[in-house]
Each structure stands twice: as structure tokens, then as C-alpha cells.
Amino acid sequence: MGNAGEPMDDLTDEQRMLMIKFDNVEAFDALFRKHAPGLTGYLWRSCGDRDAAEDLVQETFLNLYRSRKTYEPTARFSTWLYTIARNACANRRVQGARERARTRRVAEERLRAGKDVAPAADGPHERAVAAEEDEALAAGLERLPERQREVLLLREVAGLAYEEIARVARMPMGTVKTELHRARRRLAEALAERESR
Amino acid sequence: MNCARARSLFDAEMDRELSGAGRNRLLRHLDGCRTCAGEMRRLRRAMETLRKSSLVPPAADACARLHEDMRKESPALPEVLDLDGLADWLRLPARELEPFLDQIPAFEIAGRLRFRRSSVEKWIEERERAYAEGRRTRRMRLEAV
Numbered sequence: 417m418g419n420a421g422e423p424m425d426d427l428t429d430e431q432r433m434l435m436i437k438f439d440n441v442e443a444f445d446a447l448f449r450k451h452a453p454g455l456t457g458y459l460w461r462s463c464g465d466r467d468a469a470e471d472l473v474q475e476t477f478l479n480l481y482r483s484r485k486t487y488e489p490t491a492r493f494s495t496w497l498y499t500i501a502r503n504a505c506a507n508r509r510v511q512g513a514r515e516r517a518r519t520r521r522v523a524e525e526r527l528r529a530g531k532d533v534a535p536a537a538d539g540p541h542e543r544a545v546a547a548e549e550d551e552a553l554a555a556g557l558e559r560l561p562e563r564q565r566e567v568l569l570l571r572e573v574a575g576l577a578y579e580e581i582a583r584v585a586r587m588p589m590g591t592v593k594t595e596l597h598r599a600r601r602r603l604a605e606a607l608a609e610r611e612s613r
Numbered sequence: 614m615n616c617a618r619a620r621s622l623f624d625a626e627m628d629r630e631l632s633g634a635g636r637n638r639l640l641r642h643l644d645g646c647r648t649c650a651g652e653m654r655r656l657r658r659a660m661e662t663l664r665k666s667s668l669v670p671p672a673a674d675a676c677a678r679l680h681e682d683m684r685k686e687s688p689a690l691p692e693v694l695d696l697d698g699l700a701d702w703l704r705l706p707a708r709e710l711e712p713f714l715d716q717i718p719a720f721e722i723a724g725r726l727r728f729r730r731s732s733v734e735k736w737i738e739e740r741e742r743a744y745a746e747g748r749r750t751r752r753m754r755l756e757a758v
């Protein structure tokens with residue numbers, strides 16, 4: 417994230433949030449640019465639908481803007497952000513398993529059509545490799561128990577610290593550690609298994 | 614360092630929490646043990662794949678769309694208001710405002726009455742002071758009883 421030309425870079429998220437409280441749009445944009453990639457990735461991998469994840473991120477940041485006047489810097493900003501997003505995601509999930517099955521089908525179709533794939537790939541060969549890798553990844557994540565998937569995504573994609581994960585996912589620290597330990601190994605096994613086939 | 618001990622440090626190593634002598638001992642073990650080195654490599658690769666293919670840079674117009682939504686949330690209030698606009702702003706039906714029209718700062722243009730918001734804000738501040746003063750004297754009167 418180190419961009420020397422950006423005057424906002426030295427500020428903490430909490431300081432930025434206080435500036436947003438006084439309607440500073442630049443601080444808002446800086447927070448958005450910093451957190452959108454991880455937050456979108458976390459939501460995408462949690463719910464399996466990239467479009468829905470991007471919508472949720474927009475919604476989350478709009479909610480953040482709405483509640484800016486009541487923000488108090490008591491908790492780490494990222495804990496606060498991910499808690500809001502996780503609740504919004506859970507509310508959507510309540511819509512039921514049928515809906516989820518439908519989004520999964522759509523996701524698979526998109527995958528086959530070459531969408532929903534890591535943006536780094538550009539040539540047709542790279543795109544095919546990325547699509548395969550992504551399919552393996554989605555399958556590997558799908559096979560993880562819910563709690564393991566959650567902890568893994570919060571750590572590796574969102575980049576949260578252990579104590580932040582404990583707060584967001586409402587688990588004791590010890591559980592966070594053991595679940596992360598298991599999740600990392602399981603995913604590594606799933607991907608390696610896939611590769612060796 | 615034996616294999617079990619080395620593997621118990623993998624998570625800390627991936628979280629970049631190891632340093633100094635502890636980390637060097639782990640790295641030495643990995644240099645000499647193909648099984649553990651392979652395991653560590655698999656873990657690192659998997660986490661890298663997960664991160665690389667999951668981070669989603671926001672769409673080019675994402676900020677602009679947010680700004681649009683934010684503007685809708687709080688439409689900027691015009692500096693000059695008509696009677697209905699003023700009533701809206703003060704959260705009153707317009708007819709309940711009419712008895713106050715000789716007090717509220719206003720100006721006339723093209724035969725119509727208009728209100729400058731900043732002037733009305735000053736007038737509101739006066740009323741706030743008067744109200745606070747009134748409350749204080751009321752309380753003092755109550756305490757005297």
C-alpha cells in the first residue's frame with residue numbers, strides 16, 4: 417500500500433475515520449481504497465458470489481458514511497468494518513440455502529465463462545491456468561468447515577490480527593489459532609492433491 | 614530441532630512472528646529436512662494462491678458511485694429558502710411558521726419573501742440563548758419555592 421505521493425498514508429484508519437466524521441471525502445476515499453480489495457475478497461470467498469460481494473462492499477461503506485457522526489474510536493477500525501460487513505453478509509445468507517445453490521450455479525457458469533478469475537491473468541493460457549487454480553481454490557474453500565473458512569479468510573485475505581479475528585468471528589483466541597492452523601493445512605492439502613492429479 | 618517442533622512453528626512463521634535465533638533454528642531445520650521443507654512450501658504456496666486470487670481491486674468507478682450515493686444521502690441545502698423550504702428545514706408545517714414571520718430575518722425579491730439560511734441560523738442561536746436563559750430562571754424560581 418506504500419504510495420509515497422499519497423499525503424493520507426501516514427494516518428491511521430482511526431484518524432481517517434475522525435476526519436470522515438467532519439465530512440472529509442478524501443479520507444473516506446483513502447479508507448475505501450485501502451480496505452475494498454480485502455473486504456471484497458473476504459465477502460466473495462464467504463458467499464461465493466463476486467457481484468454480490470462488490471455490492472455488499474458498496475453498501476458497507478455507505479453504512480459507514482451514514483454512521484460516521486456516531487463513530488467512536490474505541491475499537492480498531494478494521495474490527496468495526498468487518499463486523500458491519502459480516503452482519504450484512506449474514507443477513508443476506510438468511511435468504512436461504514436455495515438462493516445459495518442458485519448463486520453457486522451462477523458462479524460456476526461465470527467461472528466457465530472465464531469471469532470471476534484473478535485479474536492478473538491476461539493471455540489465454542494464463543487465463544486458463546488461473547481459471548483452473550480458482551476452481552481448485554473455490555472447491556477447497558467449500559470443503560472447509562464454516563468456522564475454519566471464516567478464520568482463514570479473515571487472516572489471509574482480510575489481513576486481520578488474531579485478536580481482531582476473535583472479535584469479528586466471536587471466538588476465543590485459542591479457537592482462532594487452532595482453526596486457522598487446521599484450515600491452512602486442509603487448504604494446502606486440497607490444492608496439492610489437485611495439482612498432483 | 615526435531616520435525617514436530619519445526620512444524621509447530623509453521624503458523625508463527627507464516628504470520629511473520631518469528632525472528633532472531635528462533636527463526637534461524639527453524640530455517641536450519643528446513644534446510645536439512647526435505648519433508649518439512651516441502652510441507653512449508655505447500656502451505657506458503659496455498660496461502661499465496663488464496664490471497665492473490667481473492668483480493669479484488671475496486672472497479673474504476675466505485676468511488677464515483679459511492680460519492681453519488683453519499684450525495685443522495687445528504688443533499689446540500691440551498692443557501693436561500695422559500696417559505697416551504699424554511700418550514701421543511703425547521704420541521705414545521707408552513708402555517709405554524711406564519712405567526713413568526715415578522716421576527717425571522719427575511720428579504721423580499723420580485724414580490725416574494727425569501728430567507729437566507731445563515732441569517733436564520735443566527736436568529737436560531739439567539740432563540741437558543743433566550744431559551745437557555747429562560748430555563749435557568751425557571752429552575753432558580755423552582756429552587757426558591
Ligand SMILES: [Zn+2]
Pocket residue numbers: 615616617619642646648649650
Ligand atoms: Zn522435519
